[in-house]
Amino acid sequence: MPASSPHNPFADLLRAHAVPLTHLDPAAPLDDLEPLRDIVGDARVVALGENSHFITEFSLLRRRILRFLAERCGFTVLAFEYGFSEGFPLDAWAQGQGTDDDLDAQLAAAIPVGVAEPLRWIRRHNATAEVPVRFAGIDVPAAGGSLLPALTPVADYLRRIDPETLPLVQQAMRIAESFAGASAASAAPAWTRLAAAEQDALSAILMRLLIRFRAVEVLYVSRSDRRSYEIALRRIEAACHADYGFRAMAGLYAGTGLTADTSARDVYMAGSVLWHLERFGPGTRIVLAAHNAHIQKTPVSFDGHLTGLPMGQYLHRCLADDYVALALTSITGHTADMRPDENARFGFAIDNTELEPPEQGSIEAAFADAGLGLSMADLRRAGAESSGGAGPDRIRIQSAYVHTPVLDAFDGIVNTPVSTVAGDIEN
Numbered sequence: 001m002p003a004s005s006p007h008n009p010f011a012d013l014l015r016a017h018a019v020p021l022t023h024l025d026p027a028a029p030l031d032d033l034e035p036l037r038d039i040v041g042d043a044r045v046v047a048l049g050e051n052s053h054f055i056t057e058f059s060l061l062r063r064r065i066l067r068f069l070a071e072r073c074g075f076t077v078l079a080f081e082y083g084f085s086e087g088f089p090l091d092a093w094a095q096g097q098g099t100d101d102d103l104d105a106q107l108a109a110a111i112p113v114g115v116a117e118p119l120r121w122i123r124r125h126n127a128t129a130e131v132p133v134r135f136a137g138i139d140v141p142a143a144g145g146s147l148l149p150a151l152t153p154v155a156d157y158l159r160r161i162d163p164e165t166l167p168l169v170q171q172a173m174r175i176a177e178s179f180a181g182a183s184a185a186s187a188a189p190a191w192t193r194l195a196a197a198e199q200d201a202l203s204a205i206l207m208r209l210l211i212r213f214r215a216v217e218v219l220y221v222s223r224s225d226r227r228s229y230e231i232a233l234r235r236i237e238a239a240c241h242a243d244y245g246f247r248a249m250a251g252l253y254a255g256t257g258l259t260a261d262t263s264a265r266d267v268y269m270a271g272s273v274l275w276h277l278e279r280f281g282p283g284t285r286i287v288l289a290a291h292n293a294h295i296q297k298t299p300v301s302f303d304g305h306l307t308g309l310p311m312g313q314y315l316h317r318c319l320a321d322d323y324v325a326l327a328l329t330s331i332t333g334h335t336a337d338m339r340p341d342e343n344a345r346f347g348f349a350i351d352n353t354e355l356e357p358p359e360q361g362s363i364e365a366a367f368a369d370a371g372l373g374l375s376m377a378d379l380r381r382a383g384a385e386s387s388g389g390a391g392p393d394r395i396r397i398q399s400a401y402v403h404t405p406v407l408d409a410f411d412g413i414v415n416t417p418v419s420t421v422a423g424d425i426e427n
Contacts (some may be wrong), residue, residue: 008360008369010382010391015370017385018377021414026063027122033068035424036326039378039412041071043324044285045273047312049292049410050328051396054336054350054425057416058328059114062289065326065414066118069287070125070133076114077280078122079136080115081290084272085150085235087137088117094122094135100288111143111183111346118289138264138272138288140242144184145347147176147242148242150235154209157232161223165212172205172239184249185340186347191246199247205242227279241268252307263309270314294396295325296409300402312409327410329396330419331348331358331368339397352398352421363392363406363413373417383407 022032040046048065050058069075070074080087093103100123107116119135126132141149150171158166175198178188191199213220213233220229244264251257267288290311293300297316300308315323334352341349358364367375383391391407406413 011369013382014366016376016380021374024060030068034383037132042321046324047288047295049295051292052335052398053113054422056420056422075285075287077286079132079138079288081284082137083139084137091135136276138269140238145182145187146180147239150238154235175202182346188249192250210236260306266311270311292327298404298409324411326412328414330416331420335398336421362394367415376414
């Protein structure tokens with residue numbers, strides 16, 4: 001990759017609208033984050049991204065920003081790129097249930113994407129806070145690795161509410177168990193090895209369950225309660241979207257997939273954010289933690305091919321200025337490239353990859369040319385002053401780049417000069 005150009009026209013604008021940050025330590029004073037108020041404004045959902053999972057600096061920054069938004073701006077929910085169904089016991093723990101040590105057992109099978117420390121902070125915060133911070137999962141179960149975290153509680157629900165329908169979900173669970181993995185990286189290849197008849201049977205059962213849930217809503221609510229019904233329905237929807245995702249991924253890797261077909265996961269996550277926003281009640285403000293490629297407000301394209309419509313695009317369409325996307329990126333250091341490997345614990349190996357100098361045209365090159373270190377920039381203000389709205393046309397995703405108009409994709413950006421892969425990540 002070529003080194004960044006010394007004549008970057010966006011660098012001066014970025015320098016004018018960036019503020020230095022003093023700390024990475026999540027427990028440090030928060031005063032340096034005060035300029036974030038201008039970026040956030042009155043938004044109801046503020047998304048905090050990262051250009052790669054498993055990066056130490058991004059995890060520290062997101063924990064600091066969560067503290068700032070909760071302690072100083074009144075945000076009340078942390079929504080995470082974590083299973084919708086699996087999020088409920090984590091919220092109960094964050095509200096004080098169980099012992100401090102119970103969290104490790106609950107997260108033992110989950111990909112370590114940085115949810116543990118924010119949860120521990122929420123539990124400590126809630127012990128003395130007047131207004132507690134809640135936790136919410138938004139994703140399909142097991143990052144697309146298994147339908148069981150969603151279907152198992154649905155089976156428990158039907159056992160009480162509609163035992164006549166229980167055999168259907170049990171049949172779906174038997175098929176789902178045969179290819180379940182820790183993530184989509186391990187489950188998707190196993191799904192492709194199922195007989196086509198089993199693949200089709202699973203999809204048909206899930207769709208039948210979904211339609212039945214919607215058709216007999218009045219009956220189910222009368223036998224249980226509104227909240228239990230809505231959670232069970234959302235779990236069925238999660239299983240349907242994850243099942244669709246297996247077909248979409250198979251088509252993508254085979255070169256026969258439909259355009260942007262993998263968007264099924266992102267539209268589910270967006271719907272989950274809106275679901276929680278409505279049900280946590282008036283005044284709810286959500287901090288949303290997910291990958292940059294999920295929170296951006298513009299389509300995701302690689303090599304000129306549209307590959308997905310991200311969660312952030314859906315949320316921006318629904319919420320307009322009530323949705324703010326804050327990307328996290330870095331100039332140098334190392335990143336965690338995820339390489340498919342069915343023999344690895346989560347279905348992928350992590351390569352600790354040294355970053356090349358930023359490409360010309362990237363937001364990272366603009367930070368480098370502006371001489372900015374640990375800092376935060378309001379991209380809306382910088383964009384308003386740029387010539388014809390021109391700005392960077394790409395942003396890092398691991399060691400590669402997503403090509404997108406960065407000023408349209410994100411409202412703000414936090415840059416760390418160096419990124420390092422977390423030392424406790426196991427392949």
